[in-house]
Amino acid sequence: MEGGVAYEQGLNLKATELTLGLPGTGETEGQGGVRNNNKRPMPTSETNEEESQALKAADRGSTAPAAKAQIVGWPPIRSYRKNSLQAKKDNESEASGMYVKVSMDGAPYLRKIDLKVYRGYPELLKALEAMFKFAAGVYSEREGYKGSEYVPTYEDKDGDWMLVGDVPWDMFMSSCKRLRIMKGSEARGLGCGV
Amino acid sequence: MDLSPKQSSPSESTRFPDEVLERVLSLLTSPKDRNAVSLVCKDWYTADSWSRRHVFIGNCYSVSPEIVARRFPRIRSVTLKGKPRFSDFNLVPDNWGADVHSWLLVFASGCPFLEELRLKRMRVTDESLEFLALNFPNFRALSLLSCDGFSTSGLATVATHCKNLTELDIQENGIEDLSGEWLSCFPENFNTLEVLNFSNLITDVNPDVLERLVSRCRSLKVLKLNRTSSLDRLQRLLISAPQLTELGAGSFSEELTLQQHAELKYAFGLCKNLSVLSGFWDASALNLSAVYPACSRLSFLNMSYTALQSPELASLLPHCPCLRRLWVLDSVGDKGLEAVGANCPSLEEIRVFPTDPFDEDMIHTVTESGIVAVSQGCPKLHYILYFCRQMTNAAVATVVRNCPDFTHFRLCIMNPGQPDHTTNQPMDEAFGAVVKTCKKLKRLSISGLLTDLTFKYIGEYAKNLEALSVAFAGSSDLGMQYVMEGCSKLKKLEIRDCPFGNVALLSGLERYESMRSLWMSACNVTIDGCRSLAREMPRLNVEVMKEEGSDDCKADKVYVYRTVAGPRRDAPPSVLTFSGL
Numbered sequence: 033m034e035g036g037v038a039y040e041q042g043l044n045l046k047a048t049e050l051t052l053g054l055p056g057t058g059e060t061e062g063q064g065g066v067r068n069n070n071k072r073p074m075p076t077s078e079t080n081e082e083e084s085q086a087l088k089a090a091d092r093g094s095t096a097p098a099a100k101a102q103i104v105g106w107p108p109i110r111s112y113r114k115n116s117l118q119a120k121k122d123n124e125s126e127a128s129g130m131y132v133k134v135s136m137d138g139a140p141y142l143r144k145i146d147l148k149v150y151r152g153y154p155e156l157l158k159a160l161e162a163m164f165k166f167a168a169g170v171y172s173e174r175e176g177y178k179g180s181e182y183v184p185t186y187e188d189k190d191g192d193w194m195l196v197g198d199v200p201w202d203m204f205m206s207s208c209k210r211l212r213i214m215k216g217s218e219a220r221g222l223g224c225g226v
Numbered sequence: 227m228d229l230s231p232k233q234s235s236p237s238e239s240t241r242f243p244d245e246v247l248e249r250v251l252s253l254l255t256s257p258k259d260r261n262a263v264s265l266v267c268k269d270w271y272t273a274d275s276w277s278r279r280h281v282f283i284g285n286c287y288s289v290s291p292e293i294v295a296r297r298f299p300r301i302r303s304v305t306l307k308g309k310p311r312f313s314d315f316n317l318v319p320d321n322w323g324a325d326v327h328s329w330l331l332v333f334a335s336g337c338p339f340l341e342e343l344r345l346k347r348m349r350v351t352d353e354s355l356e357f358l359a360l361n362f363p364n365f366r367a368l369s370l371l372s373c374d375g376f377s378t379s380g381l382a383t384v385a386t387h388c389k390n391l392t393e394l395d396i397q398e399n400g401i402e403d404l405s406g407e408w409l410s411c412f413p414e415n416f417n418t419l420e421v422l423n424f425s426n427l428i429t430d431v432n433p434d435v436l437e438r439l440v441s442r443c444r445s446l447k448v449l450k451l452n453r454t455s456s457l458d459r460l461q462r463l464l465i466s467a468p469q470l471t472e473l474g475a476g477s478f479s480e481e482l483t484l485q486q487h488a489e490l491k492y493a494f495g496l497c498k499n500l501s502v503l504s505g506f507w508d509a510s511a512l513n514l515s516a517v518y519p520a521c522s523r524l525s526f527l528n529m530s531y532t533a534l535q536s537p538e539l540a541s542l543l544p545h546c547p548c549l550r551r552l553w554v555l556d557s558v559g560d561k562g563l564e565a566v567g568a569n570c571p572s573l574e575e576i577r578v579f580p581t582d583p584f585d586e587d588m589i590h591t592v593t594e595s596g597i598v599a600v601s602q603g604c605p606k607l608h609y610i611l612y613f614c615r616q617m618t619n620a621a622v623a624t625v626v627r628n629c630p631d632f633t634h635f636r637l638c639i640m641n642p643g644q645p646d647h648t649t650n651q652p653m654d655e656a657f658g659a660v661v662k663t664c665k666k667l668k669r670l671s672i673s674g675l676l677t678d679l680t681f682k683y684i685g686e687y688a689k690n691l692e693a694l695s696v697a698f699a700g701s702s703d704l705g706m707q708y709v710m711e712g713c714s715k716l717k718k719l720e721i722r723d724c725p726f727g728n729v730a731l732l733s734g735l736e737r738y739e740s741m742r743s744l745w746m747s748a749c750n751v752t753i754d755g756c757r758s759l760a761r762e763m764p765r766l767n768v769e770v771m772k773e774e775g776s777d778d779c780k781a782d783k784v785y786v787y788r789t790v791a792g793p794r795r796d797a798p799p800s801v802l803t804f805s806g807l
Contacts, residue, residue: 105315
C-alpha cells in the first residue's frame with residue numbers, strides 16, 4: 033500500500049505533497065481502522081514512528097473494515113439514543129450563540145466558547161490564552177505563530193484544518209466549526225515557516 | 227375440579243383442596259419457580275394454570291397466543307418480547323414481524339381480565355392500541371419499550387378509554403409524534419395514574435393539562451417529562467407532587483435568575499422520596515446544583531442524555547451517598563470516573579455511553595484508567611456497560627480483581643478488532659480474567675481483537691453464563707464450538723461479523739432447544755447449513771434474513787429459536803423460514 037510504505041519509513045511524504053485534493057483523499061483504505069481520520073493531514077513529526085507501529089499492528093491483527101462510520105449497527109447504540117444525541121448536535125448548531133468547541137492537546141476535556149462574543153482575533157486569542165493558560169505568540173501572515181509552544185488552529189466547513197488568523201474575521205466566524213490548540217511541533221505544515 | 231380421591235395414590239393423605247393449593251402457589255411469583263411447580267404432577271400443573279397471574283414470554287414466536295390463553299385463562303399481566311435484540315441497532319428489517327395484534331385478539335376472548343401489558347421490541351399499531359383500550363375493561367398498565375408502529379393518536383385512545391389506568395410508560399420507541407393532544411384526552415375527573423413516562427415524545431403537551439393531571443393523581447409516584455418541558459413547569463410540578471419516587475426532568479439548560487434557581491432548589495428539596503432521577507437533556511452546571519437537595523436518598527441516577535463534564539459530576543456525586551446505579555456519557559472522562567470511585571462506595575452498576583459514537587478525534591472519551599478507578603472505589607460493582615476507544619488486558623484484570631462479583635460485564639471497545647493499546651496483543655487475557663474471576667457472571671459482551679482463545683476461556687470458565695454477545699472476534703469455527711460445548715446455561719447468543727460457519731452452527735445442535743435464541747449475522751453460515759439444522763431439530767425455527775444483492779447460498783442473518791408454535795406464518799418475503807416439520 034502506498035500510504036503504508038510511507039508510514040513505515042517514519043515519514044509522511046504523502047501528506048505534505050502539494051495536491052488539489054482535500055487532505056485525506058487518495059489515502060488508502062488500510063488506515064481506516066485506526067484513529068487517524070481523513071479530515072486533516074498527518075503532521076510530520078517524530079511521533080510518527082509510534083503511529084506507524086500502531087498502524088502496522090492494527091493492519092496485522094485487525095479485521096476492521098474500511099471506514100468506521102460505515103458499519104451498520106456499530107457501535108451498538110440504540111437508535112433512540114443516537115437520535116437524541118444527533119438532535120442535540122443539531123440544536124447546538126442552530127442556537128443563537130455561535131458556540132464552538134475548543135480542544136487543547138494534552139488537556140483532559142474540551143471547552144466551548146461563543147465566537148460572537150469576540151470582536152476580532154486579538155480578543156479571541158487573549159480569551160483562549162486565558163482559558164487554557166498558554167501563550168500563542170505573535171501572528172504574522174508569513175510565519176504564522178512563529179516560536180510559540182502552542183498554535184491555535186480551526187476546522188473549517190470543508191473539514192480542513194487552518195491556522196487561526198489567515199482569513200478575515202467575518203469569514204472565520206462563518207466557516208469555523210471548531211478550534212484546536214495544537215502543539216507547535218505538530219503544526220508545521222499549516223503555514224508556519226513554509 | 228372434583229375432589230374424588232384417587233385409589234392408589236400414595237400421596238392421598240397429603241392432598242390439599244384445590245383452593246388451598248392455588249392459594250399457596252399464588253405466593254410464588256417468580257416464573258422459574260412457577261414453571262418448576264407446574265412440572266410436579268397434574269394437580270399442581272392445573273393449580274398453577276388457574277392461579278398464574280403473570281406470564282413472561284421472552285420470544286413472542288416461541289409460543290402462540292392460543293396456547294397461552296388456553297393454559298393460563300386468568301392471567302392479569304403479560305410481558306412480551308419480540309424482535310431480536312440486534313433490531314435495536316438497525317440489523318433487522320422493519321417489517322420483520324412481532325406484531326402484537328394477534329395476541330390482543332386472542333386475549334380479548336381468552337383472557338379478558340388482562341390488566342397489564344409490557345411490550346419490548348414489538349410492533350404496535352394505533353389500531354392495536356385502540357383495540358386494547360376498548361376490549362379490556364380492567365386494563366390498568368401499559369409499558370412500551372423499543373416498540374414501533376404507533377403514533378400519539380394511539381396514546382390518545384388509551385387515555386380516553388382506559389378508565390382505571392395506573393401506568394403509562396412510553397420509553398425509547400419509534401413513535402410517530404403528531405401532537406401532544408393525547409394528554410388532554412384523560413378525562414377531567416381521572417385520577418388513578420401512578421406512573422406517567424412520556425420522555426420519548428418531542429411534541430409538547432399542554433402545560434395546564436399536565437399540571438392539573440399531576441395534582442389530581444395523588445398516587446403518582448413516577449413522572450418522566452419530555453425534553454421540551456421547561457424548568458418553570460418542572461418547578462411547579464414538583465411543588466404539587468413532592469411524593470414522587472422517580473423523576474425524569476426535561477431540558478435543564480435554560481438560564482435561570484437567582485430567584486428562579488432558588489425556587490427550583492426549594493422545589494427539589496420538597497421531594498424527600500426520590501430514588502430515581504433521569505432526563506436532564508442539556509444540563510448546565512449551574513442548574514444542576516438545584517437538584518442537590520433531592521439526592522440524599524437517590525439510588526439510581528441517569529445522566530446519559532447530557533454531556534456532563536468531570537467537575538460537574540464531581541460536584542454532584544457527594545450529594546448522592548446512597549447511589550447504587552449510575553449512567554453517564556463519556557464526556558465525564560477518566561477524571562469524572564475517578565470522582566465516582568471516590569464518592570460512591572455503594573455503587574453496584576455503572577454504564578458509560580459514548581457522547582459521540584463517530585467522534586474520530588477521540589477527545590470525548592474514557593480510557594482504561596477510568597474503569598480501573600471506579601473498580602477501586604466501588605467493590606460492590608456487579609454490572610458494567612462501558613464504551614471506550616482503548617483498553618488493556620491488565621486494566622480489565624485489575625477491575626475484576628477489585629470487583630469479583632460481576633454478573634453483567636459488557637465492554638465495547640468501539641474500534642472493531644482493536645488490540646491492547648499498550649502491548650498490541652489481543653484482548654483474550656482480559657476476558658479470560660473476567661470469566662476466571664467472576665464466577666457469578668451471567669451476561670458477557672466482548673470486543674476488541676480476540677482469537678479463539680477467548681472463547682476457549684469462556685467455554686471453560688463461564689459456567690453460569692446465560693447471555694453472550696460477540697462481534698468481530700474469533701479465528702475459526704472452534705471459537706463458537708468452545709462456547710456451545712462449555713456454557714451449559716447459555717440462553718441467548720448473538721454473534722456478528724465472526725468467521726464462524728456451518729460447522730460452528732451445527733456444533734450447537736444439542737443446545738439450541740434449551741436456549742431462547744441464537745443470532746448470527748455476517749458470519750460464514752450458508753443456507754444449506756441452516757437447512758441441515760432445521761432438518762435435525764424440528765422444534766426449532768430457523769430463519770434467514772436475506773440481504774439484497776447477496777449470494778444465493780449465503781445466510782446473511784440467521785435467527786434460530788425454540789418454539790412450540792411451529793414455523794411462523796407472518797414472515798415477510800425477505801425472511802426465509804426453514805423448518806424440519
